[in-house]
Amino acid sequence: MDDQEVSINKIPRLLGQESFIKWKVLFEVAVNYNDTELWNSITDGQYIPSQAANNNVVIEIQMKKRDDKALSMLKLGLLWEILTRVNHHMTAKKMYDAVIKMFEGNVELRDIKKDRLKHQLDRFKFKEGERLKLVLQRFMTIVNEIRTIDLQISDFKLNKKLLSSLSGEWYTTSKLIKEKMNFPNFNLDDLISFLQASEHEMIENNMIREEKPSFPVRIALVALVGNLPIKSQ
Incomplete structure (x- = not known):
């Protein structure tokens, strides 16, 4: 694996306000590089099967696993002091939105x-x-x-x-x-x-x-x- 791949695979860490803009850009790049569907979980929320799909259990389990992975990546990208303020959120989207609100405001x-x-x-x-x-x-x-x-x-x-x-x-x-x-x-x-x-x-x-x-x-x-x-x- 070359240096560029290592750099892209490494999850950037949010250390504070001064690094937020850079983190926001690089975090999206890192997540998308690993799996576009992970980024979709962060931005769009966990997939919820419709009634028309007869509550497909297999799809629901797959989407839950993907969202759990996206949530784990997000946690790894946060400084401990920041993580403790948003760790009560149980989905990747809710936690990411909380981080954005924390640093960008309402x-x-x-x-x-x-x-x-x-x-x-x-x-x-x-x-x-x-x-x-x-x-x-x-x-x-x-x-x-x-x-x-x-x-x-x-x-x-x-x-x-x-x-x-x-x-x-x-x-x-x-x-x-x-x-x-x-x-x-x-x-x-x-x-x-x-x-x-x-x-x-x-x-x-x-x-x-x-x-x-x-x-x-x-x-x-x-x-x-x-x-x-x-x-x-």
């Missing part, structure tokens, strides 16, 4: 968090002297929270915000992306990869601190897009 609190994240995104901008790597790290911290709380913001809006938040030395590159590439169809990962490649190219050509790269450098930046869509003329 509907009203989630709405407050969504408003906070919108405000953080609106106010986001680069800090004086900050390199691209740190800008992207701070930006993606906000984006990852947005994605885990089901706050719907399109990649197009995120891309526009990111480009508008860069320092003046990125003016020409940002303009190039918006005007020469098929910008509305860029996803955020494409944009980040392109910016990182552009920074590398600009550093190699000693252009990172100049306002505008020379024409040959701009041509090189276009070439770095590779198979990304180019805006038709």
